[in-house]
Amino acid sequence: MPSLTSATDAFLASRAADGDQLAFGVLVRRHAPFLVAFATRLTGSRADADDCVQEALITAWRRLPDLTDPEKVRSWLTTIVSRKATDRLRSRKISEEIDEEMVSGRDDPERAVVASSQMDALKKVLGELSEELRVVWVLREVGGHSYDEIAVEVGESAATVRGRLARARRTVLERMEEWR
Template structure:
């Protein structure tokens, strides 16, 4: 079996033992998702790239602390999320969210145009949300984090997370009404 065919758990164990090639496979396998997630979270591809790079350095340094190698992707995503959140806290949000990439195999030109317009509208709507509300929504809806995980990540009580999610969903429903 080649490294590319190995499970995340095996790759994580090998990387924890110092196998840089195994870690490289993990990075190539999950890196694009991490960058997309961080881009949506920070609203900036440059900040996302920096956050992911910092997260990967941290992950490499702390791989020996990973309790469950099979959950390496979720563990690394939490690190990416923390680094992206740190970047948000250290700056004012960018005025615009970079255009999100769409898969090129989404039907014909008409459906691609509609999907592109929907993503632009969602990006614009997310850009109107306060940082903490947008971060909470992205962690839940894009990252799949639980309320408790979001609370731990953002340093607020779970009740605050619920309130922020409710505000985000209400605002996005209003702003995306024409797409329903």
């Protein structure tokens, strides 16, 4: 039997579904850094991201027996985190919560006023995107993930990701026209 730290996600998920808390702990340690970074980009707040990930992991522990494809545990966890983040964003005004670090040059004093206004406009636009479009946009434009990586994370094909990203980019560009 392999050691838990070197075991595959599928093996760990199967063991955890049978109630093995140590196996679940290894999955958590393995994927938590990515999940927190992902949730931070979605919510714009590290504190909210930590809460979303914690809630998602509680949900995942309870629903592990329902996981149909243990090979895709990371994608499954990402989907749960995405839903928790979306729920959190719906419960408050997104325009006040997306991290201003998403606008480059924010430390440049000459661009500070423009960056602040631009950030307000970007917050508004991102808040109007559907969850599906916002997730792929954040993963690609902020996180720098490849289409294939995003496809794995959201559990869709790379072609679907490309289509969603194209729609998200088009919407952001159209609504940010005054800043071009």
